[in-house]
Amino acid sequence: MIEAKGVYFRYPNGVEALRDATIRIDDGELVAIMGPNGAGKTTLVKHFNGLLKPTKGEVFVDGVNTKEVSIASLARKVGYVFQNPDHQLFCESVEEEVAFALRNFGFDEAEVERRVTWVLEFFELTPYKRKSPFTLSVGERKRVTIASIIAWNPKVIILDEPTLGQDYFQKEKLRDFILRLRKRGGTVVLVTHDVEFVSELKPRIVLMADGRVMADGPAESILTDRAILKEASIFPPQIAQVFLELVNVGLPKGVINVEDAKGALLRLLRSMRS
Numbered sequence: 499m500i501e502a503k504g505v506y507f508r509y510p511n512g513v514e515a516l517r518d519a520t521i522r523i524d525d526g527e528l529v530a531i532m533g534p535n536g537a538g539k540t541t542l543v544k545h546f547n548g549l550l551k552p553t554k555g556e557v558f559v560d561g562v563n564t565k566e567v568s569i570a571s572l573a574r575k576v577g578y579v580f581q582n583p584d585h586q587l588f589c590e591s592v593e594e595e596v597a598f599a600l601r602n603f604g605f606d607e608a609e610v611e612r613r614v615t616w617v618l619e620f621f622e623l624t625p626y627k628r629k630s631p632f633t634l635s636v637g638e639r640k641r642v643t644i645a646s647i648i649a650w651n652p653k654v655i656i657l658d659e660p661t662l663g664q665d666y667f668q669k670e671k672l673r674d675f676i677l678r679l680r681k682r683g684g685t686v687v688l689v690t691h692d693v694e695f696v697s698e699l700k701p702r703i704v705l706m707a708d709g710r711v712m713a714d715g716p717a718e719s720i721l722t723d724r725a726i727l728k729e730a731s732i733f734p735p736q737i738a739q740v741f742l743e744l745v746n747v748g749l750p751k752g753v754i755n756v757e758d759a760k761g762a763l764l765r766l767l768r769s770m771r772s
Contacts, residue, residue, distance in 0.1 A: 499524050500546050500576075500654065500685075505555035507541055507709075515541040517709040518555075523687060525653075528680050530688040530696045530717070533706035534731035539689045540581060542706070543656050546687070547576035559654075574603060577652035581659045581689070583639035584632075586646075592618070592634075593627040596646045603650055617645045620675070622668075637663030644672070654685040661692045673698055697721060697735035697754040705730045718752035 500523040507516040515538045523529050531539045544550040545557045548569040557564045559572060580586040589595040596617060600610045618624045621641045626634060631642050640662050647655060657676075661669050676686050676699060690696060696703065696717060703720040705713040705727075713726050720726065722738050734742065734754075741753040741762070748769075753762050 499558075499560060500687075501558045502542065502545060502552075503556045503558075505542070505545060505552045505557060507538075507545070507550060508553045515709055516545075516552075519706075519709065519711055521704060521711055521714070523654075523685065525685055526680065526683045528676065528686050528688075528699060528701040529704060530690060530699070530701045531704045531706060532690060532693070532696070532730065532732060533712075537706040537730075538709040539706050540658055541709075543578070543658065543687060543689055546654070546656060547578050548572040549578065573652075575652055576654040576656065577647035577650065578656045579643050579647050579658055579660065581662070583636070583643045583662075586643045587631045587639060590630060591628050592623055592631050592642050595631055595642055596649050599646060599650050605650070613649045617649045620671075621645045635663065637665070637668070640664065641668065648675075651684075654687065655679065656687045656689070658689040659691070660688060661690065661695050669695055691732075693721065693732060693735050697738065698756075700754070705732075707731075718754055718758075721754045722751050 502519055502521050505516050505519045506514065508514045519538065519542055531543065533539055541550065545552060545564065546559065548564045548567065551565050559575060564572060587595060589598055593614060596614050597610050600613060618627055623641060623645060626638065631639055644657065644660060660672060664672065673695065679686055700717045703715065703717050704711055705720060707730050712730065713720055721734055722742060724734065727734055737756065737759050738754045741749050741759065742751065745751050748766060750762050753759050
């Protein structure tokens with residue numbers, strides 16, 4: 499469980515990025531943190547693994563105050579994928595990059611090899627395993643950073659803009675993997691502007707603006723509330739926009755993705771026939 503209580507954070511240049519941010523994330527939850535640029539989203543999640551410490555307030559991970567433990571001890575529980583992959587990559591090859599944390603955490607070589615082979619295959623990175631990650635495209639580098647965290651299977655995975663540079667097929671693979679993690683009881687926190695990707699996952703959504711949490715609730719509620727979304731500079735998913743215009747003809751309001759739309763239309767057709 500992660501809990502932030504009344505967190506304020508001020509950068510050395512004087513910018514106050516968080517103002518009384520309070521949030522609780524329970525084990526096994528899937529949470530998407532959304533909002534405009536400069537809302538404090540990345541600053542907040544960097545507190546969850548100790549990369550940043552509150553100027554005021556407290557953050558707890560499994561009941562432990564992050565001010566009282568090292569980043570290294572928190573990193574074993576909370577894996578963080580940076581928004582910019584170049585801020586995370588440093589090894590000479592993709593294979594070494596993915597293996598680094600596993601070796602650092604003491605996995606034996608046989609297990610390191612097994613996990614590296616599996617995760618590179620899953621993210622279609624095997625052809626690049628002996629190449630420098632810095633020779634890859636932005637989307638490929640992003641997949642390397644995600645693979646390097648997923649390889650050691652932390653209790654909590656934080657993905658900052660995970661769909662950056664990814665095509666539709668890779669987004670679908672990532673979506674399916676996130677859902678699998680959740681079914682196995684893993685906790686996943688997304689920081690993203692990709693409202694269509696979020697609508698398919700249907701997580702709990704936390705909206706932020708000006709360093710504060712301004713809304714918190716199920717995707718079906720948040721992504722169909724035009725007033726709240728406008729305040730957070732977010733457009734509803736395309737399907738949600740269509741259904742919001744058709745509420746007056748009997749279609750439900752909480753439709754945010756294709757599966758929701760199919761179900762709603764089938765129910766409407768059945769009711770018309772009866």
